[in-house]
Amino acid sequence: MVTFKMKTALLMFLPVLALAQVPAVDEPESKPAPAADTERSVSWKELLPNIASDQKRIWLFPFQLGQPGVLIPTTAVLGATAGLVALDPYDTPYFHHTTAFSGFNKVVSGSNASYGIIAAPVSFYLIGLMRKDSKMQKTALLAGEAVANAEILTTVFKDVDRRVRPAAIGTGGNYSDTWFDSKGSWLRGQGSFPSGHTIAAMSIATVVARRYRQHRWVPFVAYGLAGVVGFSRVSLSAHFVSDVFMGGVLGYSISRFAVLRQ
Numbered sequence: 001m002v003t004f005k006m007k008t009a010l011l012m013f014l015p016v017l018a019l020a021q022v023p024a025v026d027e028p029e030s031k032p033a034p035a036a037d038t039e040r041s042v043s044w045k046e047l048l049p050n051i052a053s054d055q056k057r058i059w060l061f062p063f064q065l066g067q068p069g070v071l072i073p074t075t076a077v078l079g080a081t082a083g084l085v086a087l088d089p090y091d092t093p094y095f096h097h098t099t100a101f102s103g104f105n106k107v108v109s110g111s112n113a114s115y116g117i118i119a120a121p122v123s124f125y126l127i128g129l130m131r132k133d134s135k136m137q138k139t140a141l142l143a144g145e146a147v148a149n150a151e152i153l154t155t156v157f158k159d160v161d162r163r164v165r166p167a168a169i170g171t172g173g174n175y176s177d178t179w180f181d182s183k184g185s186w187l188r189g190q191g192s193f194p195s196g197h198t199i200a201a202m203s204i205a206t207v208v209a210r211r212y213r214q215h216r217w218v219p220f221v222a223y224g225l226a227g228v229v230g231f232s233r234v235s236l237s238a239h240f241v242s243d244v245f246m247g248g249v250l251g252y253s254i255s256r257f258a259v260l261r262q
Helices: 004-020 047-059 071-097 102-107 110-131 134-161 196-211 217-235 241-259
Strands: none
16 A cells, blocks of 8 residues: 555655666776866765865854855855845744645645655665666765765754744744754754754755756756745744755755865
8 A cells, every 4th residue: 555655765766767778887987077076085984084174164064164266155144144034924824824725735844855855865876886876876975975065064053052942932933033942852853953854855965966067957946845844944934934944055065165066
């Protein structure tokens, strides 16, 4: 008997199954890549050292703000985030009280989104093994590396800002005073900012989209699914729009500049 969760999981697998139809290509690819896209070495043995190296790059990023092309986009992102934080008290109550997305929320629930996020790199790796496709295997490892980096960063942020989630705010509650007030144990990422589901989904999407961008449909599907996950966090009142926005930006940045280093 096919259950509702099985149907949902199948939908999550469809993009991976579609990529499985692409002919296997051993590394390096047949067409030489530009110097900026040189493949980074990755394997199970190198995974932990790579993550340690990534974390160094991530936490030392503020020292790079003086470099050309860094300060302006960083300022733009921070400005956009501040603007969304200011708007959170106005847009969040709608999603908290509406039932318009009940069907969508049932399909893309928090647990289903988590299953899909975990299933994506795992299925990539298993299909890569079966097809002897080193590119798919490396994509899976890079995606796993990106998620690990994203979750480390997210846990620190959440434990510092401890922002209250929209769902925890009662009727008539104050959506403006949400920072440094979340209850719960430390070292578990209890806060709302940024969205953990979104940062993980976007980090995987960026790895897949960048490594398979020669297939034009892949970036649209990858980023589209990440966007669906992000929207679900708002419609479920699990996060504010600003949480999701910053999660998406951080997931993209971690994957592209810290993991893939492109």
